[in-house]
Every structure is written in C-alpha cells, then in structure tokens.
Amino acid sequence: MEICEGQALDRVFLQLGSITIYWYGVIIALGAALGLWLAIRESKRLGLHKDTFVDFLVFAIPIAIISARIYYVAFEWENYANGPFWKVFAIWEGGIAIHGALIGSVITALIFCRVKKISFWKLADIAAPSLILAQGIGRWGNFMNQEAHGGPVSQEAYQNFIQYLPDFINNQMCIDGVLYHPTFLYESLWNILGFVILLLLRRVNLKRGEMFLFYLAWYSFGRFFIEGMRTDSLVAEGLRAAQVISIIGIVLAVIICIIRRRPGANTPRYKDKK
Numbered sequence: 054m055e056i057c058e059g060q061a062l063d064r065v066f067l068q069l070g071s072i073t074i075y076w077y078g079v080i081i082a083l084g085a086a087l088g089l090w091l092a093i094r095e096s097k098r099l100g101l102h103k104d105t106f107v108d109f110l111v112f113a114i115p116i117a118i119i120s121a122r123i124y125y126v127a128f129e130w131e132n133y134a135n136g137p138f139w140k141v142f143a144i145w146e147g148g149i150a151i152h153g154a155l156i157g158s159v160i161t162a163l164i165f166c167r168v169k170k171i172s173f174w175k176l177a178d179i180a181a182p183s184l185i186l187a188q189g190i191g192r193w194g195n196f197m198n199q200e201a202h203g204g205p206v207s208q209e210a211y212q213n214f215i216q217y218l219p220d221f222i223n224n225q226m227c228i229d230g231v232l233y234h235p236t237f238l239y240e241s242l243w244n245i246l247g248f249v250i251l252l253l254l255r256r257v258n259l260k261r262g263e264m265f266l267f268y269l270a271w272y273s274f275g276r277f278f279i280e281g282m283r284t285d286s287l288v289a290e291g292l293r294a295a296q297v298i299s300i301i302g303i304v305l306a307v308i309i310c311i312i313r314r315r316p317g318a319n320t321p322r323y324k325d326k327k
Contacts, residue, residue, distance in 0.1 A: 055206040055215070057232040059224030064197055077194035084190030088183030095179045095255075099324065101171065108169075109176070113161045117154040118144070124153025128287035128294050150287060151188065152298045177265035178323055182251040185268055189244030192237040202226055203234025203282035210234070236282050243275035260320045262313055266306040273302035 067074040092106045125148045126133055126141055133141050162180075166173040195201035206215050211232065215223065218235070226233045247268065254264060277299040280286055287294040313320045 055208060055211045055232040056230055057223065057227040058230070059220075059227035061199060061225055061227070062197060062221065076197040080194040080197065081191050084187035087190065088187035091186065092179055092183040095182075099175070099179065101175070101179070105169075105171070105176070106180075109162065109165050112165060113158050116157045116161045118149065120157025120160075121149035121151065121154035124150045124156070125287065128289055150295075152295060155184075172261065172321075174262035174265065178261060178263075181265045181268035182248055182255075185244045185251065185272060186248045188272070189241045189248060192241040192244070195237040196222075196225060196235070199225060199228055201237050201240075201283060201285060202228075203236040204284055206232045206234055233284075234282055236279050239282075240275065240279050243279070244272065247271040247275075255323070258322050258324045260310075260313055261323055261325065262320070263310060264323055266310050269302050270306035273299035273306070277303075 062076075064075050064077070065073055066076045066079045089106060089110065093103055096105050097103050122142075122144055128150075129148065159177075162176055163173055166176055192201070206226075215232070215234075218238075222235055222238060223232060226235050250271070251264060251268060254267060259267075277296050280293055280295040280299070286296075289297075312318070
C-alpha cells in the first residue's frame, strides 16, 4: 500500500450565492454537448433530419437519469428499505449507474424509432461514437469527486507506472493518506481509444448496427476488467453487477452481429441513406 500526501482539487466550479455548480456537472454536460454535436453532424451526413437527435434526447435524458437511479437503488436496496422513502429519489446525494442509463436509453430509442419510423440501428450507429466519447469525458467528473477509483496502489504498481502519472492525478487519488488506482483514467483512456476506432470504422461502411455493436462489445470488455479493480461496485449474490452486464453485452453484440450477417439477411450498410 502506497502512502501519499497530496492536495485535492476543489470540486466546486462556481459558487453563485446559495447556488453551487460542481465540476462533475460541468464535465458531464461538456461530454454530452460534444456527443450531441457529433451526432447531429453525422445525422445530416447520413440523411437524417438535423433535429432528430435533439428530439430524441428530450425523452432520452430524463428517462436515462430515472433508469440509472432505479438500477442503482435496486442493487443498493438494503440502504433504502428502512426509509425515509424520499431518499430513493435523492440523486443529488449520489447514486446513479451508467448501465441503467444505457438500458433506459436503448428502450427509449426503440420506441422513438418506431414512432418516428426510422431505423433503430441507424440511430444507434450514429450515436455510438458520441456515447463512448461522452463516457470517456464524463469519467473525469468522477475524478473531480474522488470516486469510482480502484483499490490502494501497491509499491510495485507505483514504481512500475503510477509514479509517472501527472502529479495532479496522483494528488487527487491520494485520499486520507492512501494512494488509490485511478480507474477513472483507465476507463477514460479505453473509451477514447474506442472512439478513435469508431471514427476509423465509419470509413469501412460496416453492416448497419455494427458500429453500435462494436461500441457495446468494446465498452463492455474494458469495463469488465476495470470493474474488477474498483472498490464501489454494485454487488448481487456475490457478483459484481457491472461485470455480469458486461458479459451479457459482449455475448449479445456477437450474437446479433452473426445473425445480421447470416446469408440472405440483406442487412443495409452504415452509410445507406434509407
């Protein structure tokens, strides 16, 4: 266990009287804004109306927040079962899960696309780079909150690579005199790499749906291993929920890809206008 000394960064971005704006919210909003900008540009390039994603997010954002909270509370129910009941809704105290948000967003997208009579897979393909980019940026919000970190850094790990990280990262991961693994950084870098690969895959003109399926498999693969390092995992029956969902995500991505590439499937390609 590596003992450390460090000055943590201020979580507060701006204080306006009684209103406090935290870096966490600013960073999450920045990731979402960049993702939306990218999705709108890609929508126009592939023949969708420029307002499609804006209309979608009107429904998707609140539903994603609600589903992320439901997911978290379901796995932490013992902390809420004895009340007070209003604590279930106290998102400002922390407690949302990205997998819950993704599940809610996918369900919303399925319904939205059915109502609007557009291809779900086309919408999902366009959204894939935006999603993983927003997730990669959003992890820095966890960094500012000193959360979603791993276990204590061993002397060996410190000497091999942790000591070479920028001081501001190690200082922020120094909590109560103990240096913790910056798993937020590992996942952020993994997601950014996935984003770059997705940008390259856009040139390949894959079968429709495969951009999103690659995102699902790539994110799930990285999350499975990084989750094993974290100290704040949601657990059910002794299993880390995020690891179970990650395995399901990888299996689903592979199966759906195989089905959509089977002989005679006639699956349209990513760049097809219709």
